[in-house]
Amino acid sequence: GESVGLHLPTLSVQEGDNSIINCAYSNSASDYFIWYKQESGKGPQFIIDIRSNMDKRQGQRVTVLLNKTVKHLSLQIAATQPGDSAVYFCAENHYNTDKLIFGTGTRLQVFP
């Protein structure tokens, strides 16, 4: 059976609550950060991005916060819905190299 993500950190939230997923990145030279959503059997899907000259960016129901001092990134999902259940990855990139480096991921489970 499907075994991807068995050892991933898991965040369980109730439908309608807000979710916060955290990520630590490694390269202080990275200047572009992206959050991806991966549903079972599918490739990563872009959610939201942020450049290093910003500390906050908002999308529809999602907000990304960047703290460069401690190399930390977070994804906030407002009013979490069952369709948000997935594995979420942060990724860092450097414009000059354009090579994504992925974090290990967090599984988000939404229960009624």
Next chain:
Amino acid sequence: DADVTQTPRNRITKTGKRIMLECSQTKGHDRMYWYRQDPGLGLRLIYYSFDVKDINKGEISDGYSVSRQAQAKFSLSLESAIPNQTALYFCATSDFGSYTFGSGTRLTVV
């Protein structure tokens, strides 16, 4: 049609066999990538290509080779498959940071 198409979607092969995974894209991007995903881990870069004449190794290129046949096509080969190459493989294209991923190939080496 998907922007990035990977074939096959699933493959079971025997140890020692040569296998090729194919990727084609309709985005018109010059940059293409092959990633591998293992259970509990994020994607790790195998090879990348910034144009047809440019091929570069990623962090885990040993045991793999690639061919960039055209701007739209980038294939990954396992010359002699081994069981620890069992994984999910993803192809991607990018346009200076905007990445699009394929749906993946699940490869099992027995």
